[in-house]
Amino acid sequence: MNGNADVYKFENIPDLTAAQKKSPFAEFYYDPIIPPKPEILAVLGEEQMPVEEAVDFSQIERLFGTEGDSLCNGWCILPDGTGFSHVRIEMPKVTPEVEEWWHKWSMDPDYDYLNYRIWMPSLHLSHAMPIVENLGWGMSRIQMFQPIFPQMMNLSALPSELDSRFFGVIGSSGYSTLLKGSSEVEYTALISCLKRLGEGLQVQAVGYMGMKWEGNGLVKAHDADPERTCLFVTHNAYEFTRKADLAPRLYEFANPLPNQGLHPNVRPPVMTMGEIPKTA
Numbered sequence: 475m476n477g478n479a480d481v482y483k484f485e486n487i488p489d490l491t492a493a494q495k496k497s498p499f500a501e502f503y504y505d506p507i508i509p510p511k512p513e514i515l516a517v518l519g520e521e522q523m524p525v526e527e528a529v530d531f532s533q534i535e536r537l538f539g540t541e542g543d544s545l546c547n548g549w550c551i552l553p554d555g556t557g558f559s560h561v562r563i564e565m566p567k568v569t570p571e572v573e574e575w576w577h578k579w580s581m582d583p584d585y586d587y588l589n590y591r592i593w594m595p596s597l598h599l600s601h602a603m604p605i606v607e608n609l610g611w612g613m614s615r616i617q618m619f620q621p622i623f624p625q626m627m628n629l630s631a632l633p634s635e636l637d638s639r640f641f642g643v644i645g646s647s648g649y650s651t652l653l654k655g656s657s658e659v660e661y662t663a664l665i666s667c668l669k670r671l672g673e674g675l676q677v678q679a680v681g682y683m684g685m686k687w688e689g690n691g692l693v694k695a696h697d698a699d700p701e702r703t704c705l706f707v708t709h710n711a712y713e714f715t716r717k718a719d720l721a722p723r724l725y726e727f728a729n730p731l732p733n734q735g736l737h738p739n740v741r742p743p744v745m746t747m748g749e750i751p752k753t754a
Contacts, residue, residue: 481610482509482712487596490588497585499724503592508719510711514547514561518708522700523548528558529680531692537667537678540637545678549707557683557698559707565718566674570641573668573675575728576721593720594713609662610705612655616662618648619687639669647687649695660702661686661695664710679710 484507490500509515517523527546529536536542549559568576581601582589590601599606605616647663663682668675683698683706 481597481608482507482708484595491586494585494588494591497588499589499592499727500585502720502724502727503588503595505720507595507712507716510561510563510715514563514711515708517547518549518561518704518711520704522550525550525552528552529560531663531682531685534665534680537665537680538637538640538643542637542667542669542678549681549703551698551700551703554694555697556685556694557681557700557703557706559681559683559703559710560678561707561711561714562676562678563711563714563718564671564674564676565714565721566671567722568674568718569722570670570675572721572725573641575725576717579724579728594716597709606653609650609702610709611652611702613653614650614660615653616648616650618646637669639671641668641670641675643667647685647692649686660684660699662706663687663692677714679707679714681706681710 487503490503494500494503523546527548528550529545530552537545545560545562547561549557552558580589580593583602587598587600587602590598592598594607597608599613603617605618607614607616609616643665645663645665647661649659649661651657651659661684663685665680665682667678667680669678670676681703682692683703684694684696685692686695
């Protein structure tokens with residue numbers, strides 16, 4: 475159950491079109507994919523973490539305090555039938571500057587969303603609405619709603635002992651349906667907390683399966699599938715491990731030397747940190 479072995483081998487990925495190969499970033503599409511550390515994948519397998527180690531959404535502020543470092547990697551099905559997962563990935567070369575640049579770069583629609591495809595070749599197809607992506611159980615349409623944060627966060631709910639390394643948080647919720655096969659709707663929410671790690675960052679990705687956004691919080695939509703809960707956290711581990719390797723190299727490629735402008739043919743990003751494309 476620890477991910478789909480064939481999916482994460484990244485073998486026989488679809489070739490780029492002639493138009494996509496004109497992108498200045500096209501060469502990165504064919505880069506080898508570095509997998510998550512073995513010790514991380516080892517705890518994301520079939521065996522569930524103890525339920526008492528999970529973080530209920532009503533206590534999500536624990537993630538932002540010093541207590542967040544004690545959260546274990548893993549996944550489980552909660553007593554109410556929904557799924558919980560957490561994985562921590564270190565990104566020592568993803569500086570705050572690289573992080574800001576990455577958000578602008580990865581959402582660029584040029585060359586048929588090639589930048590998003592480069593992030594996870596053969597698994598990422600489009601960052602339009604709906605997003606088209608394989609989360610581990612088949613290529614799906616993913617309809618994301620407005621971001622959970624900052625709408626959800628009452629600033630007074632932040633822990634009094636906010637981790638001094640706290641950098642920011644990104645959260646979204648939505649649902650997915652397979653492009654082929656079952657039309658069953660799968661509700662999912664992902665909250666990614668960023669903290670400083672030396673000059674770089676670390677990310678803690680918390681997933682809630684079978685939960686949807688309603689009012690000012692997440693509520694149960696349906697029972698979570700154990701296999702998909704496991705696959706979802708495995709996908710997050712691969713995504714952020716790939717980002718940790720790819721983002722700094724892309725940033726250096728696009729900005730080879732200070733004060734010398736962008737790499738030839740690299741269009742300046744137009745978004746600023748915190749801006750999220752509006753849903754249709």
